[in-house]
Amino acid sequence: MPSGMRTYGTRRRYVSKDNAIWASLDELPQALHMIDTNVTNNEFNKHTSSFSLEIDKKSSGAKRSEDKSVKSLPKAVDKTDGRHSKSNLHLVPTIVVPSHGRNINETKDNSALNTSTSEPKSTSDTNTRLQENSHKMPTQLAFLLGLVDQEMPVSFKDYIKSFKSPIYKIGEASYSEVFKVEKDEPIVLKIMPFGKKNQIRCSDIINELKITKKLSKLEGYVNLRRAIIVKGTYPSILIEEWDKYDLQKESENERPNRYHSSQLYCILCLNHSGTDLEHVELSNWFEAWLIFNKTMKVLAIGERNFEFEHRDMHWGNILIKRRDDEDLSYLLDEVSFDEFDSSNTSLTVPERSSTADSLDITLIDFTLARMRHTGSSSPIFNEFDDPDLFNGRDDYQFDIYRLMAKVTKGHWDEYFPKTNILWLHYLLHQILYRKTIPKPRDHHEQQLMERLKKLFKLLEPLQRSRRGSCPLQNCAFSSATSLDEWVSQRFDE
Numbered sequence: 053m054p055s056g057m058r059t060y061g062t063r064r065r066y067v068s069k070d071n072a073i074w075a076s077l078d079e080l081p082q083a084l085h086m087i088d089t090n091v092t093n094n095e096f097n098k099h100t101s102s103f104s105l106e107i108d109k110k111s112s113g114a115k116r117s118e119d120k121s122v123k124s125l126p127k128a129v130d131k132t133d134g135r136h137s138k139s140n141l142h143l144v145p146t147i148v149v150p151s152h153g154r155n156i157n158e159t160k161d162n163s164a165l166n167t168s169t170s171e172p173k174s175t176s177d178t179n180t181r182l183q184e185n186s187h188k189m190p191t192q193l194a195f196l197l198g199l200v201d202q203e204m205p206v207s208f209k210d211y212i213k214s215f216k217s218p219i220y221k222i223g224e225a226s227y228s229e230v231f232k233v234e235k236d237e238p239i240v241l242k243i244m245p246f247g248k249k250n251q252i253r254c255s256d257i258i259n260e261l262k263i264t265k266k267l268s269k270l271e272g273y274v275n276l277r278r279a280i281i282v283k284g285t286y287p288s289i290l291i292e293e294w295d296k297y298d299l300q301k302e303s304e305n306e307r308p309n310r311y312h313s314s315q316l317y318c319i320l321c322l323n324h325s326g327t328d329l330e331h332v333e334l335s336n337w338f339e340a341w342l343i344f345n346k347t348m349k350v351l352a353i354g355e356r357n358f359e360f361e362h363r364d365m366h367w368g369n370i371l372i373k374r375r376d377d378e379d380l381s382y383l384l385d386e387v388s389f390d391e392f393d394s395s396n397t398s399l400t401v402p403e404r405s406s407t408a409d410s411l412d413i414t415l416i417d418f419t420l421a422r423m424r425h426t427g428s429s430s431p432i433f434n435e436f437d438d439p440d441l442f443n444g445r446d447d448y449q450f451d452i453y454r455l456m457a458k459v460t461k462g463h464w465d466e467y468f469p470k471t472n473i474l475w476l477h478y479l480l481h482q483i484l485y486r487k488t489i490p491k492p493r494d495h496h497e498q499q500l501m502e503r504l505k506k507l508f509k510l511l512e513p514l515q516r517s518r519r520g521s522c523p524l525q526n527c528a529f530s531s532a533t534s535l536d537e538w539v540s541q542r543f544d545e
């Protein structure tokens with residue numbers, strides 16, 4: 053089995069081809085037990101932990117010999133991933149898939165689509181039906197279907213056909229293709245094939261889905277309209293759009309026409325929430341400040357409500373939407389700054405509500421996130437059991453995974469809001485040193501830039517600490533909440 057790593061976007065996340073074995077474990081026909089929709093994925097993981105240990109060793113071993121490949125990665129490395137191999141077909145759950153009319157109709161009806169504010173209707177009725185079906189399919193798949201209130205996967209082609217509006221591809225990532233359905237209120241379809249080698253684990257989808265549903269209610273977190281499990285070959289309309297994208301932007305993924313009729317996918321139907329920070333142009337330092345400040349506040353809201361840590365907040369996962377594409381620069385005239393003059397404690401108001409409302413930020417992609425349901429003792433979290441996560445080089449993003457490992461000491465289930473501070477430091481780094489923002493045009497913009505630089509120094513993870521000591525040990529801020537409070541007081545916002 054060839055092994056290798058790949059990056060997406062401008063060195064976004066990478067996946068290891070060594071994780072193939074996880075997919076097969078994912079579909080291990082475990083002893084079927086009662087389907088409890090309150091069970092978190094991590095409770096499932098307990099069942100497979102004995103296997104995981106073995107996998108980690110194998111995977112780490114393979115990785116060590118691959119370390120050199122991290123530095124300069126060929127595009128679309130390792131296309132021969134075995135997905136066509138007949139020997140892998142046994143991993144596909146054998147289930148009869150009737151076309152599921154109800155869900156298709158729901159897509160035409162926006163009110164039916166909008167399930168974002170409600171928990172999945174996993175009634176005892178549904179559970180009974182699921183238990184009846186459970187002998188036919190692996191437990192995790194049955195659980196996932198229960199989460200999205202389906203008995204069976206629906207036909208991929210039928211589901212896509214039910215959209216009467218134009219669809220085109222807008223993005224891609226390690227495990228997904230992302231399409232946009234043009235409507236008055238556009239919908240984003242994040243399509244994740246799962247259940248086979250080199251595909252996202254069913255357990256990871258369960259976590260992402262649960263967290264996305266929960267956070268959907270909070271401002272600044274992507275709104276999930278619905279999720280659906282589909283099955284079949286890739287619809288030709290999507291392949292055509294995939295080809296157009298490939299021509300224009302050169303895709304790093306494999307052409308999705310390769311999928312077998314037994315392929316399963318989870319589709320997240322999300323609100324379209326703008327352009328990711330990596331691909332958005334920032335026109336001035338006022339915008340730069342708004343993005344940092346709003347991201348910090350969104351994280352603080354998540355912390356306060358759900359002990360939330362994003363744990364993967366790279367610039368592809370922060371979406372920016374300008375309201376009416378308004379040029380914010382004229383507002384700079386109304387801002388006065390002396391904030392780093394220590395004699396000045398009560399400072400000016402840099403943002404009126406109208407200016408703060410001119411740009412929205414939205415966080416997406418909660419595959420690696422951690423949160424705890426209010427009133428529930430078991431957190432939802434990712435085990436971070438892909439050793440490759442910690443081996444990336446040449447981008448500060450990859451250092452953050454290693455720093456997080458130091459902060460958490462491997463206790464990924466516990467609450468360490470310092471990880472949010474690490475990602476905020478990364479965000480400042482990207483804004484200050486990776487985006488090309490025009491030079492400050494006046495004193496006010498200059499002050500904002502200085503403010504961001506000052507914060508970058510304050511949040512430095514390894515400041516004044518000895519090598520090997522815990523990151524952020526000497527940093528005054530232990531969470532986005534505490535930073536937000538300090539920033540609000542300091543800048544009187």
Ligand SMILES: Nc1ncnc2c1ncn2[C@@H]1O[C@H](COP(=O)(O)OP(=O)(O)OP(=O)(O)O)[C@@H](O)[C@H]1O
Nearest residue numbers: 065223225226227228230240322324325328368417
């Ligand atoms: N709701 C949305 N609105 C607008 N664009 C989106 C939305 N969701 C995803 N995208 C686009 O698709 C890209 C990939 O989405 P996402 O990060 O969720 O995929 P992923 O497979 O989880 O990626 P990663 O490699 O970070 O794990 C984003 O960087 C963004 O450009």
